[in-house]
Amino acid sequence: MFYHIKELQYNAKPSQPDPVYAKKLQEILGGQYGEMSVMMQYLFQGWNCRAENKYKDMILDIATEEIAHVEMIATMIAQLLDGAPANDQEQAAKDPAIEAVLGGMNPQHAIVNGLGAQPNDSVGYPWTARYTVASGNLLADFRANLNAESQGRLQVCRLYEMTTDPGVRDMLSFLIARDTMHQNQWMAAIEELEQTQGAVVPSSFNKEYEKQEVSYSFYNFSEGTESQQGRWASGPTMDGKGSFEYIQDPKPMGQIPDLKPGPAYIHGTPPKEMREAQNQTFQS
Amino acid sequence: MFYHIKELQYNAKPSQPDPVYAKKLQEILGGQYGEMSVMMQYLFQGWNCRAENKYKDMILDIATEEIAHVEMIATMIAQLLDGAPANDQEQAAKDPAIEAVLGGMNPQHAIVNGLGAQPNDSVGYPWTARYTVASGNLLADFRANLNAESQGRLQVCRLYEMTTDPGVRDMLSFLIARDTMHQNQWMAAIEELEQTQGAVVPSSFNKEYEKQEVSYSFYNFSEGTESQQGRWASGPTMDGKGSFEYIQDPKPMGQIPDLKPGPAYIHGTPPKEMREAQNQTFQS
Amino acid sequence: MFYHIKELQYNAKPSQPDPVYAKKLQEILGGQYGEMSVMMQYLFQGWNCRAENKYKDMILDIATEEIAHVEMIATMIAQLLDGAPANDQEQAAKDPAIEAVLGGMNPQHAIVNGLGAQPNDSVGYPWTARYTVASGNLLADFRANLNAESQGRLQVCRLYEMTTDPGVRDMLSFLIARDTMHQNQWMAAIEELEQTQGAVVPSSFNKEYEKQEVSYSFYNFSEGTESQQGRWASGPTMDGKGSFEYIQDPKPMGQIPDLKPGPAYIHGTPPKEMREAQNQTFQS
Amino acid sequence: MFYHIKELQYNAKPSQPDPVYAKKLQEILGGQYGEMSVMMQYLFQGWNCRAENKYKDMILDIATEEIAHVEMIATMIAQLLDGAPANDQEQAAKDPAIEAVLGGMNPQHAIVNGLGAQPNDSVGYPWTARYTVASGNLLADFRANLNAESQGRLQVCRLYEMTTDPGVRDMLSFLIARDTMHQNQWMAAIEELEQTQGAVVPSSFNKEYEKQEVSYSFYNFSEGTESQQGRWASGPTMDGKGSFEYIQDPKPMGQIPDLKPGPAYIHGTPPKEMREAQNQTFQS
Amino acid sequence: MFYHIKELQYNAKPSQPDPVYAKKLQEILGGQYGEMSVMMQYLFQGWNCRAENKYKDMILDIATEEIAHVEMIATMIAQLLDGAPANDQEQAAKDPAIEAVLGGMNPQHAIVNGLGAQPNDSVGYPWTARYTVASGNLLADFRANLNAESQGRLQVCRLYEMTTDPGVRDMLSFLIARDTMHQNQWMAAIEELEQTQGAVVPSSFNKEYEKQEVSYSFYNFSEGTESQQGRWASGPTMDGKGSFEYIQDPKPMGQIPDLKPGPAYIHGTPPKEMREAQNQTFQS
Amino acid sequence: MFYHIKELQYNAKPSQPDPVYAKKLQEILGGQYGEMSVMMQYLFQGWNCRAENKYKDMILDIATEEIAHVEMIATMIAQLLDGAPANDQEQAAKDPAIEAVLGGMNPQHAIVNGLGAQPNDSVGYPWTARYTVASGNLLADFRANLNAESQGRLQVCRLYEMTTDPGVRDMLSFLIARDTMHQNQWMAAIEELEQTQGAVVPSSFNKEYEKQEVSYSFYNFSEGTESQQGRWASGPTMDGKGSFEYIQDPKPMGQIPDLKPGPAYIHGTPPKEMREAQNQTFQS
Known part of the structure; x- marks a missing residue:
């Protein structure tokens, strides 16, 4: 069960509105490696965990933190959208500043979300559960997590370079630090499991069958x-x-495939002789 | 540029048809961690590679092998579908063997694909490019690759346990061995990069900004x-x-969020006083 | 920010495993109107809320409860999967009980999730953020919420009828009751807003422009x-x-559409005379 | 069965081309709450209706009107695209007006659709059937419909504010009025059903099981x-x-979850003792 | 604008319920080549048509017919679902007939749609607008249409073979005949355009630029x-x-690609020398 | 099995970077009718082919060429992205040239892909396997292929018109020529099959059942x-x-649909009399 408190985990206070940057920031909210992905991935890994309790507890601790990260970024985006202009295109063409904003905004931020964050990425593609994995094998999943935190920190760093707003940068510097921790944490957990399980996933598969x-x-x-x-x-x-x-020069070890003709009721294309026989039957 | 030769990389010869298993096998063909995913992921990583040539070449070597893996599994599935019955449900209810097949088959294998493989997973969900990543940062991407090979080998091992067909098991034993290699290979490449770059991705971000x-x-x-x-x-x-x-007891470091009311043209829900003022204007 | 406690909001204890029912139960976890949808919808509505604080607080209270509902159902599904057989199809055809399970299970529950819950619906389609809405207009959104709780309770009731397991029914009876509350709650909030805003969304649009x-x-x-x-x-x-x-007999009030031919660089199909002129130029 | 007549339900005549606005207008054509959604939602609700005929007839009357709305907006978009420039980026950078158009257009409107409307939303995401619902319970579905008409009218009003083109505004004023009607209509139908059924969906579920x-x-x-x-x-x-x-201070009523270790053939991560036993078997 | 009449275009009367077949029939309703696809594809082609009126009128005539086909199949599916059992799995395992139905049904037909048709395919994947095309070039689009009618008729024929229900077969025999007509029709329209335009799409592109x-x-x-x-x-x-x-032996005509290192702010992986220089700067 | 050689099939050398055009070029890489679609479609058609070998070999020859086309376009895109600016929006608003680039770029090209190509279309929508078809009936599939090459060549021609870069145009002129060949090739293969099979797909279906x-x-x-x-x-x-x-005046041939009320456990909306009876039972 969960409780909410009203303070954010860390400040999310932009120095000024910037609707174009709001669009880009969506990537680390609802993108493939955004905070929604790690939040949902860790929640499901924790709930499905069948190993000893220290793993389940650890995974759910981070999962719970990630909900707070989603909250921070969503709050930031809503504030960055405060200055979105509603003016029409004609006026925009006359004023480059307005045009810059209109042309670069995600139109759904105004039309659909009324100047709020949306659970999508920076091109408006919706977050999907296929971004996550919870396989029941912790070593495999911790590698997925290490990848997610690596891609995630990379993206946050790129976004840091794309703004000069000190308030936005302050929040991002916090997220970057937490991703440093989370990369270290999954590396530590991976090392622990590799030492007892071996490095190849799954270690429990009988090698003689390989x-x-x-x-x-x-x-x-x-x-x-x-x-x-x-x-x-x-x-x-x-x-x-x-x-x-x-x-240096690998050779094939397998057969040349040769599929049997399909049965008649499939109405596929069998070899020529069979086709002609069928046609005599049905086309006459 | 690519060339094709007609032999498969390894044998794909089932001992007998098994349309129900064909459905399950789709997971490692067109699933999130199926061979299509590593094939496309490695191809794009290779084509986008801006590091020295040994990386680009290595990545494209594996990518090219993965096309052959997709080919093997597709060929296997087409053969497993050979025995699919077309009979109606009524007859099936009388014959448990037919029913087992009809109930467990993917109906699209017959209706859409005419007893051929499809680029989808084991529940029929189509392969999507959002399964892949090519970030331009090789350490991040090699972690993605290690994860993919870990999840992939885990799934192949599970599928191995779900059949007793010696021909299917023979092909899977080959794929399992190749995934052993590929896990080792990405671990080796990761180690090499971590030694020059450091373990946290991206290593080139200025720590003072964190x-x-x-x-x-x-x-x-x-x-x-x-x-x-x-x-x-x-x-x-x-x-x-x-x-x-x-x-042990983390505390929030951020503000309580307090968003400004949106502008009138957004027609959102501002605080009560503003709502009442608007209503006096428009609802009278 | 959020905290997690280890107890579930309510018991999730099946009397016995039932992997086939686990597949069906996924609908109210990761389906269009499953608990993930209301959880994410309410979280984003709360974070984006620009009205007075009682609304923001209320929305986030329910959102936080919904995370706990996702947790309960995920936990239930993992336990229902405990008895999933791994046997092959041949054996299944001989034993109707095994066959019933194998044929009706979601194969990904074993292959992908290792007997854990997944963030998908009952046909394996992944949860997508397009299931949610947060428009910034609370009356519109509360109607979305009332609909979600209505469809949701309907689905839980249907699932209740599809099992006789007392443990499963006990958990569902709790969810059904909470959906009763949530329908009442959104109806109450809707009534409150309609009284100050009027019934048609958005009430702030100037009627003269309609x-x-x-x-x-x-x-x-x-x-x-x-x-x-x-x-x-x-x-x-x-x-x-x-x-x-x-x-009784509505008539059209608009024009017969007549689109202009597109410009040449679009290479579309203009009317015949223009086509022939183009062909004389390029096909000679 | 359906018949088509060539006149539009209402005029769709822009005063001048505006390819950037055409992109935004896609939202109410192929977006989550666009006309395609209500058209398909009402069609399926009507076709699936098992209540008395006045409901089926009423639902299909509106459904049929919504096809005409899709037609009007598609026609409008095609005309707004008439002025799309084909020039290259270099020239655009010199001429702000061209640039405004090029930067803000949906590139697919030219490349894929040849200056025609597409069944997508304002960020190019394709319309999907998961936007619709037809549950067989009319009270639930009429709440879905009331929500759809509320979100829809809200979006049309926002789009009205984003243009000054009198021809576009004329068409939107018609759609806004029809959405006023449709909100009223669903409210009326809801009231009628609530009076016979009760307010909580589904009313036919035995309260003792709750x-x-x-x-x-x-x-x-x-x-x-x-x-x-x-x-x-x-x-x-x-x-x-x-x-x-x-x-004020809700407490958990459920157990602390404790999942059983999975069976060996799943190759998951069981508690430590079991892991070590497995490793002794397979890794030696 | 459109009108609806209550009679179906052709009879849709199954001889008896068959919920398993209902699932399969979804393929030609909401699948990639189902009736929804041709309906939406033809509607958009018609609305976007910039050629002479006989084309626009012809396309919309067929489009309007296709709405009626969707209606017929949806009606058929709702009736096939009439006999869906609600019983639990335990009872099903004892009675093979019930089990056959439960195991092979789409669970959403009961849980989500209340025994109604859904706008999805036979594996429950939702219809998506990316199934359609309206390019503005009629020859290209008529080829898309000929393909759609070919795939569609093939699927209906396969479904015909999968049932013995005379009522279902009667309806399918009508759809098969209409697809015969539609294939002929698009072939005729293609021939007409090829004679004036030439066979290669687009014919209006200057061959010297090729x-x-x-x-x-x-x-x-x-x-x-x-x-x-x-x-x-x-x-x-x-x-x-x-x-x-x-x-017989094609040779490459292009360069060996050699991408430049990316700029520092991208934090990618440049060649080794640059990496080491960066690390000296930031990792010290 | 496949081999890779390092040279591209044809040159992919832009004269200068153009990140905005890179976004548009994605359409023919990962769009509905991009090179990924024909590559995957032909690969699966070839692997599933059950006709005589000349067809399988021919299909896989083109499939293998298409992998090389994907490679060329991906390489081109990576180079077009070389000049992408990282500057913030404020600076952009002052410098129209920078702004043009920033506003028109796909933000994921920088944030997600580190200036590399992505397997998506020009609005960032990911490539999906539902773009392809392999039905087992070659005449049907060759019509799909002819359509794909027609739509594809049309899109490449439109993109040719949208740039003046001689290096880009050079590559596109090669792709346009290859699409000319591929349209001719599928037309030839279609003619060959129509002569032995007849023109209506599938020709093997018994006409008496139509x-x-x-x-x-x-x-x-x-x-x-x-x-x-x-x-x-x-x-x-x-x-x-x-x-x-x-x-001229088609009449319906079918019944007026009249669905039976659903069973009680579905909790749908039956006709009024039944509703009132249910309510007496449960609501008292």
Whole structure:
């Protein structure tokens, strides 16, 4: 169960309205790697958690913090929209400042949301649950989380560079710091699980059922061998159980596919002889 | 530019048709973490790559392999669908075997695809480009890739447990091995980049612009302190630049939000006094 | 900002696993009118609220409760999935009970979520932010909320009829009661706003700019006049400002559209004479 | 069955082209609350109607009118696009008027639609059937309809304020008037049903199966009690069957969730002891 | 403008309920090539038409017919759902007939739609406007229409084979015949336009701006030359302006891509030297 | 299986950066009729092909070429983005050139993709697999392909007109030429199949099961008879088996629908008498 308190986790006070920037800021609210994504991803991971309680509790602690981040950014966006002009296009063409705003605004911020935040990204695409994952395997999911916090911090940093408003930058500097923490946190949790489980997800799958002769081979599927120069092409593998092998000229190991004709009731295109037989039956 | 050869990378030969399993197998073809996702993700990462050539080449090598994985699974699904019955429901209710197939099949496999594979997941949801990421920051993206290969191998292992068909299992054992390699490969590439860039993405953002006093704090946003028991709550941080701190009772640092009334032309709901003034004007 | 406590708002304890019912229950979790929808809709309405504080506070109180409802249903689904069989189709065809489960389960519950809840509806379609609205006009939005609680309670009642599990029914009886409250609550808030604002949204739009001669006419656009029998076809209008009028045989009031040919660079299909002129230029 | 006549229901004649406004106008054509939504929603409600004929007839009368509204707006958009310039960006930067148009246009209006309307909203997001509802319960659905007409009229009013073109305003004044009617109409139909059915949807669910002790309680899930000041917090409930009760400090009534470990074949993360046992088996 | 009459265009009377078949029938209602798609596609093509009136009128005639087809199928589905059982899973497992229905039904038909049709396809995916096209070029669009009628008739034929219900088959036989007409009709309209415009869309583009040396070459991008055996590999081209040429071993004509490093504020991954320089600045 | 070579199929070298045009160019990369669509459509058609090998080989030859087209356009977009400014809005308002770029750019190109291409269209909508079709009937699918190449070439021609950059135009002139070939190719393959199969898809469906009396009738569903003037209204039908007939005043052939009341557990709205009976039971 949850409780709400009225203060924000951190200040969200722009120095002045900026409806064009409000549109961009939507990316870290309702985008693929916005705060809604980590909020919902962590909530579902926490609720579905079947491991010991310290994991469930930890995941839900961050999830709960992320709701507060969504709240901060939504509040910021609503204030950035305060100065949105309603004027028509003709006037705008005469006044470059108005035009800049009208042309760059998300029209839905006015028409649909009445100068409020929306749960969408910076091109207006709605947040979707397919952005999240909760697989029941914590090592897999913590890697998803580390990725989300990496992409997220990257985007916040890019948005920081796109404004000079000190109030906006103040809020972003807080989010950037929290993403530093969250990257560190998932790295720590990953390390803990890798030490007991091994590095390859899932570790509980019986290795004998895996085609082990291709488990550590790098296939060079293009002309040239620049790809041979990396750590991934030679030396011991990261799971400590083999050595990377570089296959310069990989060959196919499988059959040439040859599908059977479909049954008549499918009305597909079988080979020519069958087609002609069918046509004699039905087209006469 | 690309060339195609007719042989599959590895055999895709089911021992017998199984249209119900064909539906499930769609998950690793067109699902969130299916082969289409890694194929498209790696292709775009490779084409957009602005780092040295060994990265671009390596990424496109794997991308090219993943096209072949999509091809193998699509071929497998088409063959698993060979035995799909067309009979009506009434007959099915009498014969449990037919019913099992009819009830569990994806109806589009027959109606839309004529017993062919489709670029969708196991519930028929179409593959979407929002499953992929190519951010221009390789460390961030390699974490995305490691996650994708972890979720992907987990799903293939689960599908392996759901069949006893030796031909299907043979193909899956190959995919599982390749995912072992790909997890190792991305871990290796991550290690290489972390050593030159540092662990927090993006490393090139000026730390002075970050609110550093909250960069290493774990906030306990729930009753109880089970979350204190993990590696993430104490000790040095993973980026080697601080120490985890556990904040047992986090307090808000921000304002109570108080939005200004919107302008009249938005026709929103301002505070009561303004509403009443508006109504006197327009409703009389 | 938000806090989490570990107890659920109400019990979510199924008497026994039922993976098929788990699939159906997803509808009120991640469906169009599931708890995620009201949770996100109320959160954004609250954060964007520009009216007096009692509204903002009230909206966020319910929003916060709805997060707890999502939590309860997710927890219930995870437990209902406990008994999901992994066996293959062949065995299932022999054992009707296993088959019933395998055929009716959402395959992603096993393959993707590892027997956990997912933020999707009962056919696996992901929750999307386009399910929500926060327009900045509270009367409009409270009508959206009343609709959501009406559709939601209807769906929960239908799900109640589809199970006999006393534990599941116990949880649903709680949700049904809360939806009774929430319908009453939005009706109360609507009444309050209608009394100060008037019944037609938005009340602040100048009536002189509205084509008032068609503001209270019912147009009978079909053969027959059954539609004349309702309250909407005669008597005073609900906003107290006019009388319903029944137009038995409505006529068009507009022009026959006649679009101009597009410019040449669009390469559309202009009328025949222009096409022939173009062809003489380019096809010779 | 349907017939078409060539005249529009009302005039759709812009005074001059305005491609930027054409983009905004898409919102009320193919947006969440655009005319396509009410058209499809009413059509399906009418076709699915199982109540007496006056309802089915009435719903289909409005549905048929809404097709004509879609037609009017599509025709308007095509004409507003007549003046779209094709020039390149370089020239645009020199001429603010051209630039205003190029920067603010929806690029698909030229590239995809050849200066025609599209079934999308103002940010180019395609209309989706998930915008509609037809539940089989008319009271629930009429509340959905009242909401749709409220949001719709609000958006049309906002668009009216964003243009000064008298031809566009003339068409919008007609749509605004029709939405006045449709709000009144659904209110009338709702009143009629509430009088026979009761106010809570669905009224036919047995109240004994509802946890009645929480059916009229307002839960204050946040600090502070501003939410106590509204009609929803005290006095008789709107269904006439109880009294609102304000619970200042709501407590959880449910269990602390504790999920069982998943079965081995799911390869999830069970508690530590089980993990270590698994690892001894498979990782040795 | 449109009028509705109460009779269906053709009978839609199932001989008995069949909720499982109702799910499948959704494909031709709200699927990619269902009746909603042609209805909306033709409506928008008609409304956007800038050619002579006979085209606009013809397109809208068919569009209007398609609304009636949607109506017929929706009505059929509602009746097929009449016999849907509400019983729980336990009872179903005992009675194979009930189970067959429960397992194969779309759960939303009961939970969301109250035994009514929905604007979705056979896996419950909602109809989306991205299924349609109205490009302003009639030859292009008539090819889209011919494709839609071909896919559509194919799907209806497959559904015909999946039932033995004489009432359902009667309705489908009507739809199949109408699709025969519509395929013929679009072929006729295509022929008419090709004769005045030429076969390649758009014919109005200046051929000198096209790289004509590759306009008629077939590239063999795979091992083996089976693809040489078709009409597309030799002989005169279909537009009557060239000859097909078979290129057995196509070579690249372009550069090896080499992207410039991005600017610092993007925080991407530039080549190694630049990375190290950046790290010296920010990580010290 | 596939191989990659590093050279592009054709040059992709813009003369200068143009981030605004980069946004537009996305349409032919990840749009409904962009290169991703034909690439994925042809790959799945090839993999699912059950006809003789020359078809499978031919389809996969083009599919493989289309991967190279995606590569070329992605590479072009990344270079067009090179000059994207990061400056804030305030500065932009002062400098029209910067503003033109900022206002017209896709913000995700910077925030999400770090100046790289994305698998989306020109309004940022993600590519989805529902853009493709692989039905198993080659004549149907080749018509889909002919449509795709027609829409595609039309869009590329429009984009050609929207730029003056010689490097961009050079690449587009290559794509336009290839689309000329691909239109010719599918026309040739269609002709070949129509000659053996007949023109109506599917030709293998038994004509006796089709309601042949309406197979060649044009229904005039609107006032006026302009639609009578086309090739589709008189003369022999295109399949050579009948004559077009123009029905000036089509009449319904079906019943007036009359749905049965739903069962009680659905809680829908039955006719009034039943509603009142229910209310007596539950509301007392």
